[in-house]
Amino acid sequence: MKPFKVVRRRNWQQHIQANAYQTEVLSDPKQQYWVEALPQPFALQFDTQEETGIATATEQLWQMCVEFLDWFFTDHEPGDVDRRLASLQIRPDYWSAIRASWDRTDPVEDLSLCTRFDLVVTEDGQIKLIEINGETPLLGAETIYQWNWLVDYKRNHQTGSFPLPNDASQFNEFWDMVAGQWRRIAEAYNLRQTGISFLVDENLEEDLEMAMQLIQILHDEVDSDIYTQIVYLRGLQDGQGQEVQRGLGLDEEGYFVDHVNDRIPVLWKIYDWSDIQNDMANAQATPALAHRLEAGDIKVIEPLWKQVLSNKGAMALMWDQFQASDYSPYLLATYFDSDVSPEATKLMLEMHVKKPMLGLEGVGTSIETGVGELEKRDALGYGSEGFVIQDYIELPQAFGYHYMVGSWVINGEAAGIILRGDTSRITGRHCLIIPHIVSDDGLYIAGI
Numbered sequence: 001m002k003p004f005k006v007v008r009r010r011n012w013q014q015h016i017q018a019n020a021y022q023t024e025v026l027s028d029p030k031q032q033y034w035v036e037a038l039p040q041p042f043a044l045q046f047d048t049q050e051e052t053g054i055a056t057a058t059e060q061l062w063q064m065c066v067e068f069l070d071w072f073f074t075d076h077e078p079g080d081v082d083r084r085l086a087s088l089q090i091r092p093d094y095w096s097a098i099r100a101s102w103d104r105t106d107p108v109e110d111l112s113l114c115t116r117f118d119l120v121v122t123e124d125g126q127i128k129l130i131e132i133n134g135e136t137p138l139l140g141a142e143t144i145y146q147w148n149w150l151v152d153y154k155r156n157h158q159t160g161s162f163p164l165p166n167d168a169s170q171f172n173e174f175w176d177m178v179a180g181q182w183r184r185i186a187e188a189y190n191l192r193q194t195g196i197s198f199l200v201d202e203n204l205e206e207d208l209e210m211a212m213q214l215i216q217i218l219h220d221e222v223d224s225d226i227y228t229q230i231v232y233l234r235g236l237q238d239g240q241g242q243e244v245q246r247g248l249g250l251d252e253e254g255y256f257v258d259h260v261n262d263r264i265p266v267l268w269k270i271y272d273w274s275d276i277q278n279d280m281a282n283a284q285a286t287p288a289l290a291h292r293l294e295a296g297d298i299k300v301i302e303p304l305w306k307q308v309l310s311n312k313g314a315m316a317l318m319w320d321q322f323q324a325s326d327y328s329p330y331l332l333a334t335y336f337d338s339d340v341s342p343e344a345t346k347l348m349l350e351m352h353v354k355k356p357m358l359g360l361e362g363v364g365t366s367i368e369t370g371v372g373e374l375e376k377r378d379a380l381g382y383g384s385e386g387f388v389i390q391d392y393i394e395l396p397q398a399f400g401y402h403y404m405v406g407s408w409v410i411n412g413e414a415a416g417i418i419l420r421g422d423t424s425r426i427t428g429r430h431c432l433i434i435p436h437i438v439s440d441d442g443l444y445i446a447g448i
Helices: 012-019 048-072 080-087 092-103 140-156 174-188 205-221 273-282 286-295 306-310 313-322 342-348
Strands: 002-005 042-046 115-121 127-133 196-200 228-232 235-237 243-246 266-269 299-301 334-336 352-356 366-369 372-376 387-391 401-410 413-422 432-434 436-438
Touching (some): 012 140, 048 115, 048 127, 048 313, 048 401, 127 313, 140 174, 140 413, 174 205, 196 205, 273 286, 306 313, 313 334, 401 432
Parallel strands (some): 042 436
Antiparallel strands (some): 352 366, 352 387, 366 372, 401 413
């Protein structure tokens, strides 16, 4: 891996506005979300051997996840699965539905669209898994825009101060592979007949942008006649606080319903299953929804079984299951913070990272040693569900930013990467998106 300087394109904001989703945040120089908002933009260069290594690790890790879920949902002794679900603090009302979601084959399995692994790729060639983004895999819009940046840069900016190598490409097949998975889902779920609704949080612009891009891929690459609609989580209000569109509902038989009270047979969401389940509990609607999900009458993307993968407690169970396997080179020692084993106690006294089991985007995460915290993010209400501790690994650095590799897996195949950087060692919500290239031009060392 080699960090190198790139030129800030004079029209970079206009190019984003014309060629991206997430345009407001990407083109806002104050937020410094896209790298060209920095005084000196930069990118990262991987060679083809590193690209192959990341792809191999990604596909191996997905195979590990499949083996893990097969094990997780098997009662080797009576009550094993219930004990595992309880350890992840998943509501017991949904245990049967979660089992059914993983085991279902008739009439079709519960299909997933995509998953993103957060990896640390070290300078000495190690690749380590630090998190699994299973049911809320954002950053698709940013993954696609970095490709548009590369195309524009090679076409219009090679005569500037910092040209790219002539063989520069990118590890980025996200668009095409999402399209391929949409084709499988469209056929299996009969989307031409059912349509599909996209649930977004009306307070989070990135939810809507991700949904709109997925709709574009579905319509451009699969079938423009598939009916799609946006459904808001809580509903829309005008400037006077009057409701102008109702939010997601649930009818008495446990079906999701839209703003005109029509049932939703297929739903894409970017809202945590745990939050949905908490909302249903508050509305005293848990039994109806749990029954409908168990029966498979509602198809949800991402499916219920991915609630297990997204829970950081799964990382502790994976470490216990696979620490002596062929997958172990990709894993970091991880334990529940309640674990009093000698191994967990030893890690607690050493440099480690403490993460809430349900936290996202670094919330509630701390870097600790046996004598106290070195760095910590605000909890924002997370942590009551419990924590895991994970062996600390140093993120590589470039131009003052610690960065990690987000690696996409779709239908078991590696689909490309997106890089996020942060001046903190804990990558948070307000991070930096760093474009990358793949090139074997070993002589290219501009700006190091």
